[in-house]
Amino acid sequence: MPSVRHVAVLAAGEGKRLGAGRPKVLTPLWGRPALRYPLEAARALQPERIVVVAGKHLPAIQAALAAGSGADVFFARQEHPTGTGAALLAAREALAGAQGPLLVLYGDCPLTTPDLLSRLVAAHLAAGAAVTVLTVALERPAGYGRIVRDAAGQLVRIVEESDADAATRALTEVNTGVYVVELPGAFDDLEKAGRDNSQGEIYLTDLVALTLRRGERVASLRCDDATEVLGFNDHRELAQVRGLLRRRILDRHLSAGVEIVDPDTTFIDADVRIEAGARILPCTVIEGDTRIASGCEVGPFAHLRAGTVLMAGAEVGNFTETKAATLGAGTKAKHLSYLGDSVIGANTNIGAGTITANYDGKSKHPTKIGDRAFIGSGTVLVAPVTVEDEAVTGAGAVVTRRSVVPARETWVGVPARPLRPRKDS
Ligand code: UD1
Ligand code: CA
DSSP, rough: OOOEEEEEEEEEOOOOOOOOSSSSGGOOOTTTTTTTHHHHHHHHTOOOOEEEOOOOOHHHHHHHHHHSSSSTEEEOOOOSOOOOOHHTTTTTTTGTTOEEEEEEETTOOOOOHHHHHHHHHHHHHHTOOOEEEEEOOOOTTTTHHHEOOOOOEEEEEOOOOGOOOOOHHOOEEEEEEEEEEETTHHHHHHHOOOOOOTOOOOOGGHHHHHHHHTTEEEEEEEEEEEEHHHHHHHSSHHHHHHHHHHHHHHHHHHHHOESOOGGEEEEEOOOOOEEEEOOOSSSSOOOOEEEOTTOEOOOEEEOOOOOOOTTOOOOEEEEEEEEEEEOOTTOEEEOOEEEEEOOOOOOEEEOOOEEEEOOOSSSOOOEEOOOOOEOOTOEEESSSSSEEEEEOOOOOEEETOOEEOOOEEETTTTTEEOOOTTTTT
């Protein structure tokens, strides 16, 4: 895989149409902020430095990436969104002294694959180009910059739709916004770029004409799959992007030996890890950093939230929700339960309708259940609470807070108390 020395991810646009009050690049996509997708695609090319260009949302973006994997990312601030060229120039300081190829990506294009990016870099290097543009042919090119070629097929200019005449607008090959450019030449050219266009912006696309004027080469690579360069500007596009990403995540698990009975009704976050040999039944949502071992069965209608760990052969069934819960090997919670902030040992049975009451209105409290315990149907475990190995709770028991049900004892009733043998028996 050809590597690239530097990467700039542009993320200082406003993205007002989604209207969520959060920066567009932090839109959650299967448990990750959108920006993490292009970052991880770029990382596969092993760059020395990745610079994210952000605007007024920079602190929020920094915080979001610190929470995920993003420690190696540098940040640059573009004070005002005065165009894509100005955005790249804002990265100049963060890339001071940088030489050689720089990959430019958008923060709101989460579907671009490392394979496509490395083919772009390879094309750039093979052509000895100073600028290489990733293009795509679209049936409906409206809104995009059009790729203008001369009779020999050489890319000569990119013209924004708002600056284009009718003939140029009729062109269907468009600029994706992904480029490889040579440093420091690209920065020098952008310093010279004017703002005499319909939007009064500094256009990154002007690099094409500026580079040719210097007598250097401009190359292009056409991407065959338009979905790889999809961005999202409104909720329809966002839903489309989510759908495509979802399918990719499912395909990755299917290829790795996970059985997913009905991909159409299965929703798995990007950072979920599932071992080969696990079975996922229909209508199931698996979130966050959940881990599922081999031999587990999940669903139908299960909801596994962040922090869930299912050890080998554990089973979670109908209408059961887990959150920050570990289920030991062979443990089963098959029906109508909520298990939160819980650590459960091996081969324990969680009866239908068991609830860990982990929240007292102020804070969350833990529940601990040992190995081979038997939690009767409809048990409420008011956390913090402990049920030791092989202990039993009766149907409908309410185990009150700070109780410890000792190993092998049976507790029943409301509030739950040790079951004593009847006097007359
Ligand atoms: C740009 C291209 C256009 C291309 C299209 C592909 C220019 C002048 N035009 O269009 O040829 O077809 O992308 O989607 O480059 N951004 C900043 N700061 C800014 C402006 C934008 O960081 O001041 C970032 C945005 O966050 C976004 C990306 O740049 O990630 C593209 O911005 P956007 O406004 O969506 O693209 P256009 O200018 O419409
Ligand atoms: Ca724009």
